[in-house]
Amino acid sequence: MREAMADITEAPEWTALAEHQAALAGRNLRELFAGDPGRVERMTVTAGDLCLDYSKHRATEETLRLLVALAERAGLRDRIAAMFSGEHINVSEDRAVLHTALRLPPGEALTVDGQDVAADVHAVLDEMSRFAERVRSGEWTGFSGKPITTVVNIGIGGSDLGPAMAYEALHDYADAGISCRFVSNIDPADILGKLAGLDAEQTLFVISSKTFGTLETLTNAKVARQWLIDALGDAKAVSRHFVAVSTNAERVAEFGIDTDNMFGFWDWVGGRYSFDGAIGLSLMIAIGGEGFREMLAGFRAIDEHFRTAPFEANMPVLMGLLGVWYTDFFGAQTRAVLPYSQRLARFPAYLQQLTMESNGKSVRADGAPVVAQTGEIFWGEPGTNGQHAFYQLLHQGTRLVPADFIGFAEPFEDRAGMHDLLTANLLAQTSALAFGKTADEIAAEGTPAAVVPHKVMPGNRPTSTILVPKLTPKTLGELVALYEHIVFVEGTIWGIDSFDQWGVELGKVMAQDLAPALTSEEPPTDAPDASTAALVRRYRELRGRRV
Numbered sequence: 001m002r003e004a005m006a007d008i009t010e011a012p013e014w015t016a017l018a019e020h021q022a023a024l025a026g027r028n029l030r031e032l033f034a035g036d037p038g039r040v041e042r043m044t045v046t047a048g049d050l051c052l053d054y055s056k057h058r059a060t061e062e063t064l065r066l067l068v069a070l071a072e073r074a075g076l077r078d079r080i081a082a083m084f085s086g087e088h089i090n091v092s093e094d095r096a097v098l099h100t101a102l103r104l105p106p107g108e109a110l111t112v113d114g115q116d117v118a119a120d121v122h123a124v125l126d127e128m129s130r131f132a133e134r135v136r137s138g139e140w141t142g143f144s145g146k147p148i149t150t151v152v153n154i155g156i157g158g159s160d161l162g163p164a165m166a167y168e169a170l171h172d173y174a175d176a177g178i179s180c181r182f183v184s185n186i187d188p189a190d191i192l193g194k195l196a197g198l199d200a201e202q203t204l205f206v207i208s209s210k211t212f213g214t215l216e217t218l219t220n221a222k223v224a225r226q227w228l229i230d231a232l233g234d235a236k237a238v239s240r241h242f243v244a245v246s247t248n249a250e251r252v253a254e255f256g257i258d259t260d261n262m263f264g265f266w267d268w269v270g271g272r273y274s275f276d277g278a279i280g281l282s283l284m285i286a287i288g289g290e291g292f293r294e295m296l297a298g299f300r301a302i303d304e305h306f307r308t309a310p311f312e313a314n315m316p317v318l319m320g321l322l323g324v325w326y327t328d329f330f331g332a333q334t335r336a337v338l339p340y341s342q343r344l345a346r347f348p349a350y351l352q353q354l355t356m357e358s359n360g361k362s363v364r365a366d367g368a369p370v371v372a373q374t375g376e377i378f379w380g381e382p383g384t385n386g387q388h389a390f391y392q393l394l395h396q397g398t399r400l401v402p403a404d405f406i407g408f409a410e411p412f413e414d415r416a417g418m419h420d421l422l423t424a425n426l427l428a429q430t431s432a433l434a435f436g437k438t439a440d441e442i443a444a445e446g447t448p449a450a451v452v453p454h455k456v457m458p459g460n461r462p463t464s465t466i467l468v469p470k471l472t473p474k475t476l477g478e479l480v481a482l483y484e485h486i487v488f489v490e491g492t493i494w495g496i497d498s499f500d501q502w503g504v505e506l507g508k509v510m511a512q513d514l515a516p517a518l519t520s521e522e523p524p525t526d527a528p529d530a531s532t533a534a535l536v537r538r539y540r541e542l543r544g545r546r547v
């Protein structure tokens with residue numbers, strides 16, 4: 001039996017925040033800005049290359065003081081130390097949580113549970129770099145002796161979203177003429193679409209799976225293997241075209257991949273926290289070992305900031321606490337993440353797993369029910385596309401949707417001033433969301449009275465603006481580490497284990513149980529419930545099978 005945790009909502013700091021919210025609720029951002037000339041300067045914080053302006057939040061100095069006090073009450077300082085030192089803070093799986101060790105600088109020691117974690121991490125990174133270099137230089141060839149031009153990563157969840165997001169973000173840095181594709185879905189459309197047009201002789205498959213037991217990944221990998229053998233006419237070709245990333249050497253060998261061509265990691269790296277380790281192999285092949293290490297330096301810069309900056313000037317702490325502020329004191333349900341960069345199109349999807357699989361929990365680490373709302377629903381699209389789709393609701397809808405806007409000063413390319421226009425849009429949106437436009441202002445423009453209410457822009461809609469010099473491997477690492485630690489801060493306040501994901505298991509088991517009923521030519525046997533039984537019969541009918 002675990003020791004029962006204190007109820008954070010009973011703490012005086014929680015009560016103080018609730019009272020403060022009631023007092024602040026009637027004040028809008030126009031007032032908060034008007035009465036406070038030093039506000040922007042005070043509510044701007046830097047971490048590594050990232051600069052966060054959080055002045056457009058429904059918060060005052062007092063709010064932040066109270067939120068920081070709540071973090072202290074929740075023991076955030078000790079929790080951070082516990083994570084970095086390898087305590088088993090993933091209590092339901094009795095594991096350390098050490099994704100931060102994946103970016104330890106060379107030479108820094110860390111021994112956890114008798115394992116020299118730092119040495120292991122660097123040994124794998126070195127292996128990855130050597131292999132990536134062989135592929136990039138053309139020394140590693142396919143079965144017929146031709147160099148590799150396409151890497152296909154097969155994986156799902158944390159074994160897909162991280163490298164897929166990062167490759168799309170950083171493909172300009174792919175300097176060896178090697179491109180990547182990512183296959184995840186069990187829908188055959190995914191793999192068939194990604195294999196289309198590929199030259200088997202020059203394709204390398206990276207089968208990425210922490211457990212090497214995931215249905216989607218193993219099924220797609222088998223399809224890929226057959227495709228390769230059919231194309232090259234020899235099963236011996238597999239060893240030149242398949243490598244694996246996993247924690248499970250036994251299963252890799254069972255699948256038929258030489259474990260010499262396997263890159264490992266450890267159970268103290270959660271899947272959704274893993275692309276800065278071996279799961280990033282495809283990315284490393286594309287951008288090179290040096291670029292990958294620059295990305296790790298970015299992660300590390302934010303780790304250091306998170307570990308050492310006072311909470312009042314700590315970017316992940318402030319952003320995490322503001323997440324708690326809106327979730328638990330304003331009843332906000334969702335948080336939009338709006339990168340003003342086409343290259344970050346997959347960033348919201350990546351964050352969905354990182355944040356929602358981590359903090360979508362109804363029980364606390366001690367097994368008792370949570371006492372507050374947890375788990376923000378993350379969503380978003382790159383600007384400016386979202387503006388022409390869902391921003392209407394952000395500006396004038398009835399719901400409060402705090403949003404993170406992410407912009408970059410320097411473009412990769414520019415035409416006709418487009419990049420400045422992109423940034424102007426970001427700035428315009430956050431200003432309009434914060435300060436809106438009143439009925440008087442609209443009427444003064446000569447708007448007919450009947451239309452005025454429709455055009456009122458209520459404002460007072462909170463946003464963070466993160467401004468980054470340029471999208472580089474380093475700044476991408478910084479952005480990802482920022483959100484990893486935001487998740488940690490929120491999870492700590494809510495008292496949950498942010499590092500397990502039991503909620504995904506039941507559906508997987510049930511799918512395995514149901515598959516025979518769908519594929520058999522015999523009459524269907526038991527289904528788990530009447531609705532599912534009827535749907536099975538209907539499906540079989542449509543598939544022309546016996547019902």
Ligand SMILES: O=P(O)(O)OC[C@H]1O[C@H](O)[C@H](O)[C@@H](O)[C@@H]1O
Pocket residue numbers: 156157158159208209210211212213214217271272357501504
């Ligand atoms: O890497 P794998 O073991 O194949 O797991 C892939 C994914 O599947 C699971 O269902 C989990 O929900 C994810 O956290 C994980 O990233």
